[in-house]
Amino acid sequence: MSTAIIFGLLIALMLTGMPISISLGLTVLTFLFTMTQVPIESVALKLFTGIEKFEIMAIPFFILAGNFLTHGGVARRMIRFANSMVGHWHGGLGLAGVLACALFAAVSGSSPATVVAIGSIILPAMVKQGFPKKFGAGVITTSGALGILIPPSIVMVMYSVSTNSSVGALFMAGVVPGIVLASLLGFTTWYRARKFRYPRNPPASWAQRWKTFRESVWGLLLILIVMGGIYSGLFTPTEAAAMSAVYAFIIAVFVYKDLRLRDVPRTLLASANMSAMLLYIITNAVLFSFLMTSEQVPQAMADWLIGKGLGVVAFLLVVNVLLLLAGNVMEPSSIVLIMAPILFPVAEKLGIDPVHFGILMVVNMEVGMCHPPVGLNLYVASGITKMGITELTVAVWPWLLTMLGFLILVTYWPPLSLWLPRTLGMVSG
Amino acid sequence: MKVLDHLEEWIITFLMGAATIVIFVAVMHRYASGLPIGALQERLIQINTSWAQELTIIMFVWMAKFGAAYGVRTGIHVGVDVLINRLAERTRGKVVTFGLLAGALFTGIVGTLGVRLVWENGMHYALFTMLGWNVGDVPEGPTTPDLEWPTWVVYSAVPLGSYLMCFRFLQVTWQFLRSGELPHHEVAHVEGLEEEPAPPKPGVEDAIYRMRDEVHPHDVEHPPLPGDDDSGARK
Numbered sequence: 001m002s003t004a005i006i007f008g009l010l011i012a013l014m015l016t017g018m019p020i021s022i023s024l025g026l027t028v029l030t031f032l033f034t035m036t037q038v039p040i041e042s043v044a045l046k047l048f049t050g051i052e053k054f055e056i057m058a059i060p061f062f063i064l065a066g067n068f069l070t071h072g073g074v075a076r077r078m079i080r081f082a083n084s085m086v087g088h089w090h091g092g093l094g095l096a097g098v099l100a101c102a103l104f105a106a107v108s109g110s111s112p113a114t115v116v117a118i119g120s121i122i123l124p125a126m127v128k129q130g131f132p133k134k135f136g137a138g139v140i141t142t143s144g145a146l147g148i149l150i151p152p153s154i155v156m157v158m159y160s161v162s163t164n165s166s167v168g169a170l171f172m173a174g175v176v177p178g179i180v181l182a183s184l185l186g187f188t189t190w191y192r193a194r195k196f197r198y199p200r201n202p203p204a205s206w207a208q209r210w211k212t213f214r215e216s217v218w219g220l221l222l223i224l225i226v227m228g229g230i231y232s233g234l235f236t237p238t239e240a241a242a243m244s245a246v247y248a249f250i251i252a253v254f255v256y257k258d259l260r261l262r263d264v265p266r267t268l269l270a271s272a273n274m275s276a277m278l279l280y281i282i283t284n285a286v287l288f289s290f291l292m293t294s295e296q297v298p299q300a301m302a303d304w305l306i307g308k309g310l311g312v313v314a315f316l317l318v319v320n321v322l323l324l325l326a327g328n329v330m331e332p333s334s335i336v337l338i339m340a341p342i343l344f345p346v347a348e349k350l351g352i353d354p355v356h357f358g359i360l361m362v363v364n365m366e367v368g369m370c371h372p373p374v375g376l377n378l379y380v381a382s383g384i385t386k387m388g389i390t391e392l393t394v395a396v397w398p399w400l401l402t403m404l405g406f407l408i409l410v411t412y413w414p415p416l417s418l419w420l421p422r423t424l425g426m427v428s429g
Numbered sequence: 430m431k432v433l434d435h436l437e438e439w440i441i442t443f444l445m446g447a448a449t450i451v452i453f454v455a456v457m458h459r460y461a462s463g464l465p466i467g468a469l470q471e472r473l474i475q476i477n478t479s480w481a482q483e484l485t486i487i488m489f490v491w492m493a494k495f496g497a498a499y500g501v502r503t504g505i506h507v508g509v510d511v512l513i514n515r516l517a518e519r520t521r522g523k524v525v526t527f528g529l530l531a532g533a534l535f536t537g538i539v540g541t542l543g544v545r546l547v548w549e550n551g552m553h554y555a556l557f558t559m560l561g562w563n564v565g566d567v568p569e570g571p572t573t574p575d576l577e578w579p580t581w582v583v584y585s586a587v588p589l590g591s592y593l594m595c596f597r598f599l600q601v602t603w604q605f606l607r608s609g610e611l612p613h614h615e616v617a618h619v620e621g622l623e624e625e626p627a628p629p630k631p632g633v634e635d636a637i638y639r640m641r642d643e644v645h646p647h648d649v650e651h652p653p654l655p656g657d658d659d660s661g662a663r664k
Contacts, residue, residue, distance in 0.1 A: 017513040017646045018528030019506035021497075025535050041549075044542035047587050048490060054482055057448075057489050064449065235456065242452035265442050272445040275489075276496020277505045283493070329509045331644050372643075373511045379642040 003297050006031060010288075020334045021277075024284040028291045036294070043287065050286035051279055054238050056161050059282075060275035061241030062152050066108040067271045068248035069219060073258035075117040077216040078103045084212045086186075088203035091193035093129060094139045095186055096201075097122045101143035102182040103216070105150035106223040107248070109157075111332075111369050115144030115380045123384055129199050133385055134395035135192070141381040141392065142399035143185050145366035148332065150178035152226050152241065154278070155332050155362055161282065162289065162340040165354040167237040168230040172421040173355045175227075177363065180416065181406050188402045218251050231424065278333055285337035298345040305346055312350050316411050319343055320364060327368020331376055335368070336361060355427050359417040363410045367403050370396055437499050437593070444492040448485045455481035480575040487573075487583055494590025501532070501597035504612035507644040514647050522609065522649040526602060533598035536591045543588030551581040609649040 009030060013023035032040055082099035089095055100118050108114050119140040126136040148155045151171035160167045204212075222244050229235040235243060252259040259267070292298060305315065322343075326335045340361065347357045369377045371393065378392050387395070410416055421427040455478040462473035500506055513524050551570015557563070571580050605611060 013531070014509045015512050016524050016528050016531070017508050017510040018531050019508045021506060022528075022532045022535050023508070025539070026531060029535065029538060040542065041546060044539060044546040044587055045584075047539060047543070047591075048584050051490060051493060052486055054486060057485055060445065060489060060492070061449065061452075064445065234460075239452060239456050242449055243456060245449050246453045265446075268445045269438055269442045272441040272492055272496050273500055273503055273505055275445070276441065276493045277500045277507070279489070279493035280497040280500070280506070329511050329643075331507050334507065374643045376642065376644070 002031075002035065002295050003300065005035075006291065006295070006297070014329075020330065021281045021284040024281075024288045024338070028284075028287045031291060046287050046290060047283055050283045050290075053161065054236070055157070055167060056279070056282060058157050058167065058238040058241040059154055059278055060271065061238065061245045062109040062154055062157070063275050063278075064268070064271040065152075065222065065241065065245040065248040066110060066113055067267050067274075068245070068252045068259065069107050069222070070113050070117050073252070073256040074107065074216075074219040075100070075104055075121055077212070077256075078219060079118065079122055081209075081212040081216040083201060084204035084209045087201035089190060090198070090200060091186075091189045092198065092200040093122060093126045094131060094135060094189045094193055094198065097126070097136070097139050098143045098182060098186045098189055101140065102146050102150060102178065103220065105146040105148075105178065107152075107219050108147050109152040109154040111145045111147035111366065112376045112380045114147035115140055115377050116384070119144065119381060119384045131198055133387060134391065135196075135198065137381050137385045137387055137392055138395040138397075138399050139185070139189050141375075141377045141396050142370050142403060143182070144377050144380075145369050145403070146178055146182055146185075148369075149174050149181060149359075149362055149366060151175065151223070152244070153362065155336055155365055156358060157237075158278075158282070158333050158336045159340055159358045159361060162285065162337055163344045163354055163358070165358060166426065169355050169421045169426040170358050171227060171230065171237075172424060172426055173359050173417040174362065176420050177359055177406075177410055177417050180409075181363075181403070184402050184406055185399055188398055192398060218255050222247055222251075231426075281334055281337060285334075285341075288338065289341040292341060298342050301342065302346040302349050306349060312352060313412070315346065315350055316352070316360070319347075319360070320407065320411060323361065323364040324367065327365065327371075327374065329374055331374060332365035332369065335365065353414060353418060353427065355421060356414040356417050360407075360411050363403075363407050367400070367407055370400055370403065434502075437495055437502075441492050441496045441499060444488045444495075448488040448492070451481050451485055451488070454478070483573060483575040487576075487578075490583075491586045491590070494586045495593065498590060498594040498597050501594055501601060502612055504601075504645065508646070509644070510646045511643045514643060518649045521646070522605075525605065525611070525646045525649070528646070529598055529602040529605065533595050533602065536595040536598060540588045540591035540595055543584070543591055547581045547585050547588055550584060551579050552585075555579065555581065611646060611648050 006027060010023060010027045013026055014020060016023075029043065032043065079096060079100040082103060083093065083096040086095045086099055087093060097118060100122065101114055104114050104118055108117070123133075123136045123140060127133055147153070151174050153171070153174060156170045156174065157167055159165070160170055225247055226240045226244050229240040229243065230237055249264070253261060253264070310318070323335065323339065326339065330338075344354070344357065348354065369375045372378060372389055378389055378396070381387070382389055382392055385392075418427060458473060458476065458478050462470055462476075464470060497506075508528070513521050516524065551568075554569050572578060573580055573583060601612060
């Protein structure tokens with residue numbers, strides 16, 4: 001009964017369009033004031049201690065690192081490198097766009113940021129070369145989603161925070177699926193470009209390739225710091241995030257010189273603004289899951305579902321449908337923070353690996369970002385291309401179908417995500 | 430008002446930068462003190478940096494509280510706006526106002542709870558001791574584990590940040606009622622790409638959350654002024 005009231009209230013408040021963080025908080029307050037004996041004082045304390053975890057602090061650092069690198073220089077160099085490697089195949093610049101998105105995803109933890117960084121440079125170039133606008137928009141909108149699958153990833157940190165799983169293992173688990181998804185999207189691009197005879201670029205010489213690689217390598221080293229640092233045990237994930245922020249600062253200001261020192265405070269402020277928004281949702285989501293746990297909602301749900309004789313296969317199907325529906329109205333961070341604490345205990349009882357479950361959620365979020373009404377990637381792409389959302393929705397469907405196929409693969413074939421972390425000994429079993 | 434705006438921006442910018450530097454220095458110190466250089470090593474080992482982690486957490490919590498208030502002013506907070514953006518102008522105006530006031534209510538309540546928390550966690554004692562009054566059996570209040578700062582000072586981020594946020598919500602509501610505009614339009618889109626493929630400005634990542642999308646309420650063209658019952662808004 002109380003479960004129905006909690007969720008009814010939450011959904012009603014959310015539909016009024018108030019910030020998600022506020023609706024979570026108000027739900028908790030209403031419930032505590034009217035229906036339970038839980039001391040209300042604990043709420044204010046939770047508001048402070050809720051985010052008093054060192055792991056959460058990786059989020060602002062990764063946002064800062066991404067913001068230092070989210071401007072022309074780094075993305076341009078990565079596109080040049082990608083183009084020299086794959087630009088001569090069918091799909092030309094489009095294929096290079098997929099590769100460049102994958103590379104940029106390795107320095108940025110956010111999908112829309114990847115779309116902005118790569119898209120705003122490559123899309124005008126593609127139109128100039130004679131690609132139809134909607135082809136380019138389709139490629140970049142969906143490839144940009146790689147941003148949250150290829151580490152570092154802000155959504156993965158959120159998941160690990162709300163389920164107490166290891167950030168390092170999740171990051172490692174994202175690598176193989178990330179490469180596979182990039183290849184699949186690349187294949188779709190290649191296939192459609194061949195079918196419609198889109199322009200290709202002349203092949204680059206190995207000397208050119210080496211030169212473009214050397215130019216872009218400074219940015220790419222960031223992922224080595226993060227992954228190498230975490231894997232070798234040099235840094236904790238949060239320290240790795242802080243190191244990557246400092247590294248990104250040095251690269252942007254002193255090596256590539258495309259950020260002036262006096263722009264740095266502005267970047268700091270913008271990153272703080274974004275981080276604070278996410279941290280505020282986390283705070284209130286922690287309150288909410290505190291309420292859930294004290295009302296024993298996840299346990300009751302787990303027992304109920306298992307009592308129904310729901311197996312792993314059916315459960316994962318339900319999870320996917322639920323998340324895809326949620327993806328229609330909310331953005332990824334909020335979905336993960338609200339849904340993960342509820343679904344995770346059930347998954348655990350069914351013996352689903354936490355890391356696999358996390359990757360599944362992340363891929364699901366990617367799909368949600370690429371279709372209306374709430375797909376953030378779509379809005380960013382529409383900002384760049386000046387195409388309407390409806391038109392864009394039609395443009396992305398070949399790649400969106402590819403992604404849905406990939407989602408099924410990730411869901412029902414755990415070794416895809418678990419093989420690498422298992423081989424490296426970061427996941428037991 | 431301008432002073433408050435700048436102070437707010439200045440505080441969160443500083444906390445963001447300072448926290449990064451603190452962790453960077455602490456990590457550097459950890460590895461540098463492992464270097465086998467006699468004199469340097471000895472001196473480094475004497476410096477204790479175990480408090481770095483705690484300090485970063487405190488700085489980021491403060492940043493989060495004040496940043497959330499700043500976020501109300503910049504309109505960055507995301508919501509589920511698919512439904513209300515499809516409502517008629519006038520109804521939407523009312524719903525948006527309701528949402529903003531609900532935000533003010535929540536932050537107001539939390540602020541008040543926070544004041545009580547801070548008071549009972551040692552502010553009571555500290556204030557009375559400072560003024561030389563009789564503290565009676567009021568406890569002194571705990572301190573943080575590494576830095577040994579009194580927790581009430583650290584926790585005061587909750588009431589301060591929440592009240593500021595409450596104030597910002599009321600400010601935005603007032604603006605909205607007067608002009609029908611919400612803050613997210615002050616900052617440009619991811620635009621500026623028509624003339625030349627200019628690289629996005631630094632910090633563009635947060636501007637993404639301020640576009641005309643479905644996680645933020647859209648503006649209304651006619652301000653839902655009180656008394657503005659059936660005129661105007663029915664175009």
